[in-house]
Amino acid sequence: xxxxxxxxxxxxxxxxxxxxxxxxxxxxxxxxxxxxxxxxxxxxxxxxxxxxxxxxxxxxxxxxxxxxxxxxxxxxxxxxxxxxxxxxxxxxxxxxxxxxxxxxxxxxxxxxxxxxxxxxxxxxxxxxxxxxxxxxxxxxxxxxxxxxxxxxxxxxxxxxxxxxxxxxxxxxxxxxxxxxxxxxxxxxxxxxxxxxxxxxxxxxxxxxxxxxxxxxxxxxxxxxxxxxxxxxxxxxxxxxxxxxxxxxxxxxxxxxxxxxxxxxxxxxxxxxxxxxxxxxxxxxxxxxxxxxxxxxxxxxxxxxxxxxxxxxxxxxxxxxxxxxxxxxxxxxxxxxxxxxxxxxxxxxxxxxxxxxxxxxxxxxxxxxxxxxxxxxxxxxxxxxxxxxxxxxxxxxxxxxxxxxxxxxxxxxxxxxxxxxxxxxxxxxxxxxxxxxxxxxxxxxxxxxxxxxxxxxxxxxxxxxxxxxxxxxxxxxxxxxxxxxxxxxxxxxxxxxxxxxxxxxxxxxxxxxxxxxxxxxxxxxxxxxxxxxxxxxxxxxxxxxxxxxxxxxxxxxxxxxxxxxxxxxxxxxxxxxxxxxxxxxxxxxxxxxxxxxxxxxxxxxxxxxxxxxxxxxxxxxxxxxxxxxxxxxxxxxxxxxxxxxxxxxxxxxxxxxxxxxxxxxxxxxxxxxxxxxxxxxxxxxxxxxxxxxxxxxxxxxxxxxxxxxxxxxxxxxxxxxxxxxxxxxxxxxxxxxxxxxxxxxxxxxxxxxxxxxxxxxxxxxxxxxxxxxxxxxxxxxxxxxxxxxxxxxxxxxxxxxxxxxxxxxxxxxxxxxxxxxxxxxxxxxxx
Ligand SMILES: [Zn+2]
Numbered sequence: 001x002x003x004x005x006x007x008x009x010x011x012x013x014x015x016x017x018x019x020x021x022x023x024x025x026x027x028x029x030x031x032x033x034x035x036x037x038x039x040x041x042x043x044x045x046x047x048x049x050x051x052x053x054x055x056x057x058x059x060x061x062x063x064x065x066x067x068x069x070x071x072x073x074x075x076x077x078x079x080x081x082x083x084x085x086x087x088x089x090x091x092x093x094x095x096x097x098x099x100x101x102x103x104x105x106x107x108x109x110x111x112x113x114x115x116x117x118x119x120x121x122x123x124x125x126x127x128x129x130x131x132x133x134x135x136x137x138x139x140x141x142x143x144x145x146x147x148x149x150x151x152x153x154x155x156x157x158x159x160x161x162x163x164x165x166x167x168x169x170x171x172x173x174x175x176x177x178x179x180x181x182x183x184x185x186x187x188x189x190x191x192x193x194x195x196x197x198x199x200x201x202x203x204x205x206x207x208x209x210x211x212x213x214x215x216x217x218x219x220x221x222x223x224x225x226x227x228x229x230x231x232x233x234x235x236x237x238x239x240x241x242x243x244x245x246x247x248x249x250x251x252x253x254x255x256x257x258x259x260x261x262x263x264x265x266x267x268x269x270x271x272x273x274x275x276x277x278x279x280x281x282x283x284x285x286x287x288x289x290x291x292x293x294x295x296x297x298x299x300x301x302x303x304x305x306x307x308x309x310x311x312x313x314x315x316x317x318x319x320x321x322x323x324x325x326x327x328x329x330x331x332x333x334x335x336x337x338x339x340x341x342x343x344x345x346x347x348x349x350x351x352x353x354x355x356x357x358x359x360x361x362x363x364x365x366x367x368x369x370x371x372x373x374x375x376x377x378x379x380x381x382x383x384x385x386x387x388x389x390x391x392x393x394x395x396x397x398x399x400x401x402x403x404x405x406x407x408x409x410x411x412x413x414x415x416x417x418x419x420x421x422x423x424x425x426x427x428x429x430x431x432x433x434x435x436x437x438x439x440x441x442x443x444x445x446x447x448x449x450x451x452x453x454x455x456x457x458x459x460x461x462x463x464x465x466x467x468x469x470x471x472x473x474x475x476x477x478x479x480x481x482x483x484x485x486x487x488x489x490x491x492x493x494x495x496x497x498x499x500x501x502x503x504x505x506x507x508x509x510x511x512x513x514x515x516x517x518x519x520x521x522x523x524x525x526x527x528x529x530x531x532x533x534x535x536x537x538x539x540x541x542x543x544x545x546x547x548x549x550x551x552x553x554x555x556x557x558x559x560x561x562x563x564x565x566x567x568x569x570x571x572x573x574x575x576x577x578x579x580x581x582x583x584x585x586x587x588x589x590x591x592x593x594x595x596x597x598x599x600x601x602x603x604x605x606x607x608x609x610x611x612x613x614x615x616x617x618x619x620x621x622x623x624x625x626x627x628x629x630x631x632x633x634x635x636x637x638x639x640x641x642x643x644x645x646x647x648x649x650x651x652x653x654x655x656x657x658x659x660x661x662x663x664x665x666x667x668x669x670x671x672x673x674x675x676x677x678x679x680x681x682x683x684x685x686x687x688x689x690x691x692x693x694x695x696x697x698x699x700x701x702x703x704x705x706x707x708x709x710x711x712x713x714x715x716x717x718x719x720x721x722x723x724x725x726x727x728x729x730x731x732x733x734x735x736x737x738x739x740x741x742x743x744x745x746x747x748x749x750x751x752x753x754x755x756x757x758x759x760x761x762x763x764x765x766x767x768x769x770x771x772x773x774x775x776x777x778x779x780x781x782x783x784x785x786x787x788x789x790x791x792x793x794x795x796x797x798x799x800x801x802x803x804x805x806x807x808x809x810x811x812x813x814x815x816x817x818x819x820x821x822x823x824x825x826x827x828x829x830x
Pocket of ligand 1: 290
């Protein structure tokens with residue numbers, strides 16, 4: 001597999017200026033392949049020199065360079081060598097390309113609801129050559145002219161505004177200069193809602209079978225889009241530069257969304273077909289605002305090479321939360337960040353794969369792909385918040401404006417960004433950048449207090465840098481104390497040494513709970529003191545700010561992962577504090593972490609049923625206390641359906657009877673109950689098939705697969721493993737569903753043989769499944785729930801192999817590290 005190196009990219013961009021792409025795609029040649037014609041015009045700085053063009057076709061038909069045909073005898077399947085370049089060049093490539101079903105290149109999916117076909121382009125990170133011939137690297141930007149031929153009942157969307165020029169013929173308007181990884185074409189019988197805002201034509205699109213929820217939810221999405229445009233226009237001082245703005249909800253999408261200029265693609269589970277919760281709509285709104293921030297940061301100004309990808313993601317992640325909180329109804333966006341995003345990044349810091357926010361070497365394109373993680377998003381966004389605390393918001397905004405103006409339609413790197421911030425703030429930021437961006441690991445922050453007769457006599461913040469990772473990070477944050485439901489003190493501080501006194505707390509009343517970083521402004525492992533930990537079951541629910549409660553929950557969950565506290569203590573806090581929690585981000589994320597990791601990995605097998613019962617009981621109490629049909633009731637009902645052992649209740653819900661209010665016709669809810677029954681072995685393939693008959697949709701098909709894979713009997717496991725790892729042409733989403741279900745049901749004896757098979761069969765998927773998709777499959781299929789020393793031993797052996805692809809290795813390293821956390825906890829607490 002050709003994998004462009006940084007050195008090759010540097011040499012090619014020094015030599016070439018690409019002046020334009022003219023592409024013709026013919027999507028009328030059946031469901032397997034399409035015809036692609038690429039005309040690339042470019043200048044060469046050294047006439048006579050040679051270079052190479054990237055293309056990954058099924059069949060390469062003809063290549064001409066400046067009118068002369070190139071002999072294709074030596075074509076390696078990925079690179080066309082171009083020799084004897086002149087000052088001005090034109091290369092023309094015609095090829096037959098394959099549609100994918102792994103979410104990379106031109107993905108083609110069939111909707112089981114109506115058998116209609118949908119196509120979308122995903123060129124990120126290096127998949128553009130699967131669609132057209134190009135110089136595939138982020139700093140060779142050029143304008144695109146695109147013509148598409150498609151079945152007559154389809155619509156076509158792309159980076160430039162689409163015009164139907166005849167029966168099945170479409171022309172897309174010439175784009176501004178774009179990096180190759182932004183190229184997309186979406187084509188199919190998509191249905192649309194269109195609007196306009198401030199002169200910008202807007203479109204929202206999805207599969208025809210999603211018409212009803214799309215039309216019902218479009219106004220909310222358009223509102224977020226309008227609010228974000230207004231905010232970014234005022235903040236950045238540069239208008240949206242890419243013409244129309246389309247958001248296309250596409251099937252089987254690997255990521256959350258992709259910021260293709262003018263034509264963002266988003267996973268179509270975001271068009272919620274059932275009842276929706278507050279935090280689901282918040283998450284979708286955050287994704288909308290995130291992709292919009294990329295239109296400036298990433299699209300207008302693009303990183304020079306993949307090692308600055310964090311700059312795109314950290315900025316967009318930060319900006320999305322800021323936008324939601326400042327301009328939309330989602331004033332709790334940063335609480336959601338604390339619960340949904342930071343734990344992801346904190347977990348990433350604990351694995352051997354952690355890396356600095358910036359400056360991680362990306363010697364080649366594939367290694368860069370591995371850095372789309374909690375470090376680049378959650379830690380990066382937290383570093384941006386610390387930067388703003390360090391230089392002030394006015395300087396930050398001024399620096400961003402300068403950066404966008406100076407590099408518009410071009411490329412930039414970390415030094416350009418820091419330079420803009422330094423000029424705007426008048427501060428030298430090199431040591432700040434070393435501490436926050438160029439070193440790995442988390443500082444541990446704790447507060448030590450001495451009290452006398454109920455009053456504080458002294459308070460000290462301890463900062464412990466990560467072992468072996470010297471970093472002198474300044475932190476801006478606050479420390480708050482709570483007793484009996486009241487905030488008794490709060491002090492804001494900046495810590496720039498390992499011990500910092502807080503003299504302003506002397507004389508203040510002592511608190512039952514002391515919460516460092518209570519507003520969650522900094523990035524650190526918050527170590528709660530023993531008295532605070534002991535107080536959490538009784539006091540946490542009374543802490544008045546959701547933000548502070550989120551910090552405590554995250555600190556407790558991390559302390560379990562670090563084997564510092566017994567996972568049963570967390571369960572005790574859940575029993576007292578979860579059902580009454582008012583923040584839905586906290587409710588949902590705590591529930592996810594308990595049911596998805598803490599119970600199956602950290603609680604001993606013999607206690608897992610009773611732990612599930614604690615969750616189910618608390619969820620039932622939450623459901624009973626929540627307003628009928630409310631978002632909170634819905635979240636609660638979902639956790640009852642997931643965790644309950646009441647098979648009569650689950651059967652009623654699975655068959656659509658006596659459902660909680662608002663859940664009639666909500667098939668996603670019914671599949672939760674079906675999934676619980678399936679992994680208990682309480683229903684079999686006949687019941688699953690009957691449910692699929694009634695919910696014959698893409699989502700239903702995936703849920704049925706997941707249920708079948710989770711059935712506890714040996715023959716179901718054998719079937720599921722073969723479907724997952726054999727050559728059955730399964731799509732990326734089907735593989736995810738099989739992997740997700742597989743380890744959920746079945747006792748150790750049935751599952752254990754598949755531990756060894758994971759380490760042989762999953763790496764063998766490399767090459768058959770794209771790396772983007774395989775990363776997720778390898779993570780979901782890992783035997784995380786067989787928490788045994790032998791699993792860790794086999795994992796260690798597998799990691800010594802040198803034939804693992806980057807995605808498989810990364811998934812294994814991270815899952816292995818999490819497994820070892822669970823083993824350490826069980827060794828300490830039983
Ligand atoms: Zn992004």
